Amino acid sequence: xxxxxxxxxxxxxxxxxLKTDCKELKEKGITPYLxxxxxxxxxxxxxxxxxxxxxxxxxxxxxxxxxxxxxxxxSEFLNIINDINNDQQVDACIIQLPLPRQxxxxxxxxxxxxxxxxxGFHPENVFALISNNLKSHNFVSCTPKGIxxxxxxxxxxxxxxxxxxxxxxxxxGKPLAMLxxxxxxxVTVCHSHTKNLKEITKxxxxxxxxxxxxxxxxxxxxxxxxxxIIIDVGMNTDTLGQxxxxxxxxxxxxxVAAITPVPGGVGPMTIVSLVQNLxxxxxxxxxx
Amino acid sequence: xxxxxxxxxxxxxxxxxLKTDCKELKEKGITPYLxxxxxxxxxxxxxxxxxxxxxxxxxxxxxxxxxxxxxxxxSEFLNIINDINNDQQVDACIIQLPLPRQxxxxxxxxxxxxxxxxxGFHPENVFALISNNLKSHNFVSCTPKGIxxxxxxxxxxxxxxxxxxxxxxxxxGKPLAMLxxxxxxxVTVCHSHTKNLKEITKxxxxxxxxxxxxxxxxxxxxxxxxxxIIIDVGMNTDTLGQxxxxxxxxxxxxxVAAITPVPGGVGPMTIVSLVQNLxxxxxxxxxx
Numbered sequence: 405x406x407x408x409x410x411x412x413x414x415x416x417x418x419x420x421x422l423k424t425d426c427k428e429l430k431e432k433g434i435t436p437y438l439x440x441x442x443x444x445x446x447x448x449x450x451x452x453x454x455x456x457x458x459x460x461x462x463x464x465x466x467x468x469x470x471x472x473x474x475x476x477x478x479s480e481f482l483n484i485i486n487d488i489n490n491d492q493q494v495d496a497c498i499i500q501l502p503l504p505r506q507x508x509x510x511x512x513x514x515x516x517x518x519x520x521x522x523x524g525f526h527p528e529n530v531f532a533l534i535s536n537n538l539k540s541h542n543f544v545s546c547t548p549k550g551i552x553x554x555x556x557x558x559x560x561x562x563x564x565x566x567x568x569x570x571x572x573x574x575x576x577g578k579p580l581a582m583l584x585x586x587x588x589x590x591v592t593v594c595h596s597h598t599k600n601l602k603e604i605t606k607x608x609x610x611x612x613x614x615x616x617x618x619x620x621x622x623x624x625x626x627x628x629x630x631x632x633i634i635i636d637v638g639m640n641t642d643t644l645g646q647x648x649x650x651x652x653x654x655x656x657x658x659x660v661a662a663i664t665p666v667p668g669g670v671g672p673m674t675i676v677s678l679v680q681n682l683x684x685x686x687x688x689x690x691x692x
Numbered sequence: 693x694x695x696x697x698x699x700x701x702x703x704x705x706x707x708x709x710l711k712t713d714c715k716e717l718k719e720k721g722i723t724p725y726l727x728x729x730x731x732x733x734x735x736x737x738x739x740x741x742x743x744x745x746x747x748x749x750x751x752x753x754x755x756x757x758x759x760x761x762x763x764x765x766x767s768e769f770l771n772i773i774n775d776i777n778n779d780q781q782v783d784a785c786i787i788q789l790p791l792p793r794q795x796x797x798x799x800x801x802x803x804x805x806x807x808x809x810x811x812g813f814h815p816e817n818v819f820a821l822i823s824n825n826l827k828s829h830n831f832v833s834c835t836p837k838g839i840x841x842x843x844x845x846x847x848x849x850x851x852x853x854x855x856x857x858x859x860x861x862x863x864x865g866k867p868l869a870m871l872x873x874x875x876x877x878x879v880t881v882c883h884s885h886t887k888n889l890k891e892i893t894k895x896x897x898x899x900x901x902x903x904x905x906x907x908x909x910x911x912x913x914x915x916x917x918x919x920x921i922i923i924d925v926g927m928n929t930d931t932l933g934q935x936x937x938x939x940x941x942x943x944x945x946x947x948v949a950a951i952t953p954v955p956g957g958v959g960p961m962t963i964v965s966l967v968q969n970l971x972x973x974x975x976x977x978x979x980x
Contacts, residue, residue, distance in 0.1 A: 513819075513823075527815055527816060527819035528815060530819050530822060530823075531801075531815035531818050531819055534818060534822060534862070534866055535801075535818075535862050535866075563885050564885050564886070564887045566887075566892075572873055574822070574823050578822055578823075578870070578873070581869075581881075582822075582866070585860055585866070585881050585883070588883070588885035589885075590880065590881070590882050590883070590885070590886040590887070590892065591880065591881050592878065592879065592880040592881075593869075593873050593878070593879050593880075594878050595873070595876070595878070597851050597852050597876035597877075597878070598852070598878040599852045599854075599878070604854075604878065607895070
């Protein structure tokens with residue numbers, strides 16, 4: 405019987421502790437406060453940002469969605485971010501990606517001050533991760549952090565395990581590789597140039613797919629031993645317009661030891677990580 | 693017949709172009725100038741720093757070895773580095789590792805200004821590497837860069853190849869993994885917690901060993917097809933006191949397609965990379 409790695413029980417547990425932490429911070433005069441910058445009206449971005457706000461408010465934190473015009477000038481955009489960076493009441497800020505064309509050249513990892521960079525994209529935060537030297541003022545990128553939490557809370561052993569990550573983005577693949585190497589996994593990073601991908605995915609303990617191709621991974625990618633764990637980071641739309649992951653869930657379900665569903669797997673963990681980072685930023689403000 | 697990947701022909705070729713570049717810089721009024729900070733009298737460090745100075749001078753660049761007492765106070769050490777960072781005649785500076793105990797807690801990657809950090813250890817340089825966004829003002833860590841150059845100059849294909857890196861240090865393993873992923877290799881990072889290492893090394897195209905264990909890799913780690921390429925980053929001493937790599941060279945020589953010797957393989961390439969970086973720093977000074 406395959407195990408479904410639902411985020412809900414883990415989320416419930418963490419939400420409880422985040423509520424407690426948030427209450428304690430408020431008693432000390434600090435209300436955790438996140439600004440989410442949303443440029444334009446991309447439907448997926450609207451949903452993502454609304455979910456982030458909703459979860460912030462659920463644990464007792466403040467969240468403003470700063471909605472900006474698709475056509476905003478670069479100078480105006482940078483002024484708004486500068487104000488947020490300087491606002492001492494704001495603990496944290498994230499920029500919802502993607503950005504429109506006129507802002508696309510910006511080095512978004514540096515726009516937010518590192519102390520407020522709860523997305524963990526700032527060079528200082530990435531460096532702390534790669535050098536395995538994370539301090540309380542550093543933030544780990546939310547999706548990798550959420551995947552780690554989901555695995556740890558489900559008692560999935562990481563040390564010594566062979567983990568194949570498909571995808572090498574700066575948002576998932578690369579930081580996740582560093583995080584899992586630091587947790588003593590043997591990590592292989594695959595991508596569009598990888599040859600014989602199936603041979604590689606068949607010979608590992610855990611597969612993490614972050615490629616953005618609907619139902620790409622099916623049983624032909626899996627070990628015949630039915631003992632692998634699948635972490636599906638994909639958020640795609642299938643031919644029927646339904647949300648689905650990178651993994652053909654129904655096809656592989658009986659061929660794996662455990663699998664994250666889409667929706668209800670990695671996605672909600674990303675938001676949980678974001679709010680964990682937000683509360684960490686608030687605690688840092690308190691200790692200043 | 694196995695190919696020996698000697699550094700000498702590659703080094704000869706690059707030295708020629710470095711000499712030309714150096715001459716051109718001097719004609720424009722700039723003499724490339726490296727400071728090497730050496731604390732104490734560790735015998736290996738004495739040899740390494742002397743070799744670096746010798747090669748700088750060979751191509752026409754200046755190199756000072758700043759020899760400091762093993763017992764230097766932290767404040768004094770930091771003052772010296774500060775002076776070098778501010779010295780507009782000095783293009784580049786490296787700190788020879790290891791540092792003595794009283795300096796060991798220092799975050800050595802941040803001590804040298806990023807513009808002079810030709811070792812590529814500064815967070816900004818590491819970030820540029822991991823995000824595959826290297827600009828002319830960024831420097832790639834010397835050993836990874838030297839390995840890449842040695843492979844490229846020997847027409848070893850990297851894209852699509854399965855490369856296993858043994859070792860996860862910030863000096864070799866991790867930056868090399870990023871560099872090779874960016875060059876479209878499928879990279880696996882192994883380390884002391886890896887299980888069934890032999891099974892992993894047998895199933896790849898290229899093995900890079902950076903673990904510091906004399907003659908650790910023997911034919912039992914290799915594919916029976918005798919078609920693998922071995923890059924040996926180790927600089928160890930064998931039971932007879934002879935310099936040797938991580939790989940038992942005599943044992944594997946007839947079982948591989950190509951292998952780097954120790955000495956004469958990766959080691960000299962590291963120095964070549966350092967001086968390439970130095971000249972790049974000088975060119976950056978010129979363009980200011």
